Amino acid sequence: MNELKGACIIGQSGGPTSVINASAYGVIDTALKSNLITQVLGAEYGIRGVLADRLFDMGLEDSHELELLKYTPSSALGSCRYKIAEPSKDDTDYKRILEVFRKHNVRYFFYNGGKDSMDTCNKINQYMQSVGYECRVMGVPKTIDNDLFGTDHCPGYGSAAKYIATSMMEVYQDAHVYDTGMIVVMEIMGRHAGWLTAAAALASEYGAGPDLLYLPETDFSMQKFIDSAKKIYAETGKCLIAVSEGIHYEDGDFVSEAKKSATDGFGHAQLGGLATILAEVLKEETGAKVRGIELNLLQRCGAHLASKTDIEESYMAGKAAVENALNGINGRMIGFERVIKNGRYACKTKLIPLMEVANAEKKIPKDWINETEDGVNRKFIEYALPLIQGEPDLPKVDSLPRFAHLKKILAK
Amino acid sequence: MNELKGACIIGQSGGPTSVINASAYGVIDTALKSNLITQVLGAEYGIRGVLADRLFDMGLEDSHELELLKYTPSSALGSCRYKIAEPSKDDTDYKRILEVFRKHNVRYFFYNGGKDSMDTCNKINQYMQSVGYECRVMGVPKTIDNDLFGTDHCPGYGSAAKYIATSMMEVYQDAHVYDTGMIVVMEIMGRHAGWLTAAAALASEYGAGPDLLYLPETDFSMQKFIDSAKKIYAETGKCLIAVSEGIHYEDGDFVSEAKKSATDGFGHAQLGGLATILAEVLKEETGAKVRGIELNLLQRCGAHLASKTDIEESYMAGKAAVENALNGINGRMIGFERVIKNGRYACKTKLIPLMEVANAEKKIPKDWINETEDGVNRKFIEYALPLIQGEPDLPKVDSLPRFAHLKKILAK
Numbered sequence A, B: 001m002n003e004l005k006g007a008c009i010i011g012q013s014g015g016p017t018s019v020i021n022a023s024a025y026g027v028i029d030t031a032l033k034s035n036l037i038t039q040v041l042g043a044e045y046g047i048r049g050v051l052a053d054r055l056f057d058m059g060l061e062d063s064h065e066l067e068l069l070k071y072t073p074s075s076a077l078g079s080c081r082y083k084i085a086e087p088s089k090d091d092t093d094y095k096r097i098l099e100v101f102r103k104h105n106v107r108y109f110f111y112n113g114g115k116d117s118m119d120t121c122n123k124i125n126q127y128m129q130s131v132g133y134e135c136r137v138m139g140v141p142k143t144i145d146n147d148l149f150g151t152d153h154c155p156g157y158g159s160a161a162k163y164i165a166t167s168m169m170e171v172y173q174d175a176h177v178y179d180t181g182m183i184v185v186m187e188i189m190g191r192h193a194g195w196l197t198a199a200a201a202l203a204s205e206y207g208a209g210p211d212l213l214y215l216p217e218t219d220f221s222m223q224k225f226i227d228s229a230k231k232i233y234a235e236t237g238k239c240l241i242a243v244s245e246g247i248h249y250e251d252g253d254f255v256s257e258a259k260k261s262a263t264d265g266f267g268h269a270q271l272g273g274l275a276t277i278l279a280e281v282l283k284e285e286t287g288a289k290v291r292g293i294e295l296n297l298l299q300r301c302g303a304h305l306a307s308k309t310d311i312e313e314s315y316m317a318g319k320a321a322v323e324n325a326l327n328g329i330n331g332r333m334i335g336f337e338r339v340i341k342n343g344r345y346a347c348k349t350k351l352i353p354l355m356e357v358a359n360a361e362k363k364i365p366k367d368w369i370n371e372t373e374d375g376v377n378r379k380f381i382e383y384a385l386p387l388i389q390g391e392p393d394l395p396k397v398d399s400l401p402r403f404a405h406l407k408k409i410l411a412k
Helices: A020-033 A047-051 A063-071 A092-103 A115-130 A157-175 A195-206 A222-236 A274-286 A308-326 A354-358 A378-388 B020-032 B047-051 B063-071 B092-104 B115-130 B157-175 B195-206 B222-236 B274-286 B308-326 B354-358 B378-388
Strands: A006-012 A037-043 A055-057 A106-113 A136-141 A182-188 A212-214 A238-244 A290-294 A332-341 A344-353 B006-012 B037-043 B055-057 B106-113 B136-141 B182-188 B212-214 B238-244 B290-294 B332-341 B344-353
Touching (some): A006 A020, A006 A047, A020 A037, A020 A308, A037 A047, A047 A092, A063 A308, A092 A106, A092 A115, A106 A115, A106 A308, A115 A354, A136 A354, A157 A182, A157 A195, A157 A238, A157 A308, A157 A378, A182 A195, A182 A274, A195 A238, A195 A378, A212 A222, A222 A238, A238 A274, A274 A290, A290 B290, A308 A332, A308 A344, A332 A354, B006 B047, B006 B092, B020 B037, B020 B063, B037 B047, B063 B308, B092 B106, B092 B115, B106 B308, B115 B136, B115 B354, B136 B354, B157 B195, B157 B238, B157 B308, B157 B378, B182 B195, B195 B212, B195 B238, B195 B378, B212 B222, B222 B238, B238 B274, B274 B290, B308 B332, B308 B344, B308 B378, B332 B354, B344 B354
Parallel strands (some): A006 A037, A006 A106, A106 A136, A136 A332, A182 A238, A182 A290, B006 B106, B106 B136, B182 B238, B182 B290
Antiparallel strands (some): A037 A055, A332 A344, B332 B344
């Protein structure tokens, strides 16, 4: 094995999750313990911090505060949505990254993010190889959207799914309190994949789920939606609906965008989010009292409802990235493989080429969606339920969350 | 002491809270143990269930399920917003209530709700006295709004406040993740009193609170709001704002209503909630990326974040109502008195005439609000912090909440 000595960088990118910092902690904790890694650097705002040479010396942080990262939502180092150029078209950024890598003798680069971040990771890896600079580049997955290719599931998904299912169960209680009619539309994140919205169906296992659930994996028909909702409302006086922000008509137009669909002929002049739009449509159709609820940022930063399984797996992904890199692995993202032992869920890490992850997207399989395309079946429930399990022992002060406070001292 | 033997009714009314069922359980549990109370009846949908003679025999419920009411949000018996007539104008309802009371030999009536419910309670009590039917009528308070007169605080407030403060802390992390500008407006319930919105300031104690906070206790100026937000945004690149749904201009017009204010001259044609409206105003003014977040129903049913103190006090209020009624007390609402012993918070019950509660409303004292009227001071923090304390041991199945399942068998 080629032992490689030098500094490492950990960067975070893309939208935050409740547990992205648990992965960062997995990287930092493991790297700090390694004799080969001479310095652990945290990039401020992802790759932008590398470009700006804004790198924190993680070895100067208090170890207890670092451990609190496991329970601190959002990206503690700062994140970015910076799109790096194709190196063949413009290699300015890559030259600068190389310069900073050389300056700090960076030989390990860990990037913690979703699909776009894996693309960045892949490009940096290819560039470093092309110029003969030895650096092991590893992707650490993160996304509440759960849409990364090649992995059973993604760190961040389980906690968001738990937040959504719990909130759905609570709103169910609330929406059924009066003897008068009530329709509630809950809008859930996920522009292209319906994993998060489907998580609302976990509440159905306990008798408090949505009556209807719409995913971006299928084409939305406003007329079918209205007919279904009206039928349920007529029968029960209530209708609870979970809907993905990314639902679209057959022609591809997002329902959230205020234009007339060629398919359905429905238009909506309202501003406001999708939940409001759909709630208003049903108000007109039924005369019912309606509520549009958008889970908004809350679903991706609701660390107080994090899944212990998710936290532990997120840490494990970060740890595995470092361990594999130290063992000579390069250009891979850590993925998860589901292992069922004696009927019990377990999870182990695997390695997926960055190239493959950067160019694909994982959606809910068609045969997990019901025939009427307004719900998911047992296959989804069995898939998702293990991911939300376990209550983390959340550190609190005065019954409010105690998040990590980092000193963020720039490396010399 | 006049020992009064007969059945009791517990009814729930108004908007739900996370802990209203803890109070109902306090009533039911205490009443079931009493030798004087011959039958414990739960009214379906509050007073409407009495009018319809839809009364559940709570003695037939499983005792474990009843205990789960402590952790089950919303009104398990069903609620209503039924406005009872003045008995002098129309006594139809009262005659019917008397008929149902006689039928089941109801001698105790416990009504669990907010200000309007206490008004209903008061009127029923006066009617029963006027016709010489002996029945002890007691109010059990409930409201996330915390606006009931004569009590230090209200059951339901502490849990909602904890939900709001925790969510604010998490959103703070999320809103500060990028190096780009971001403005977030969080809309919180409370049409006439700002107690809930002020709870967002608890997050400031831990460095993750709103920069600006607007209450219905003061007049809102759109120009002042814009100036303050722009100043903070210019300095920090971020601005986090908590705003009550009930903020209004000097002339009394709600800011959430789409009309031009005579005071400020600002108008807004947007539909959508107040958070969206204010976020759009700031987007125009600053060009920043904005997010409007409405906590919506989530804040009043988020039992997973309930305060243990609130649950215990809510139970205590229900218990005290029964005990006092058994001791001959009548026409009172249970209130809370704060007792500071050796610098530690404690709470005991007291009795407040229903008449007084029905006609008053408690707002945040002016001297708890800061001079610039965009925040609260230490007096509020010291008041509210004890109310959110303690983590209840929430029953879960598969890491999702296990709510009470009642059989709801109608009384013969």
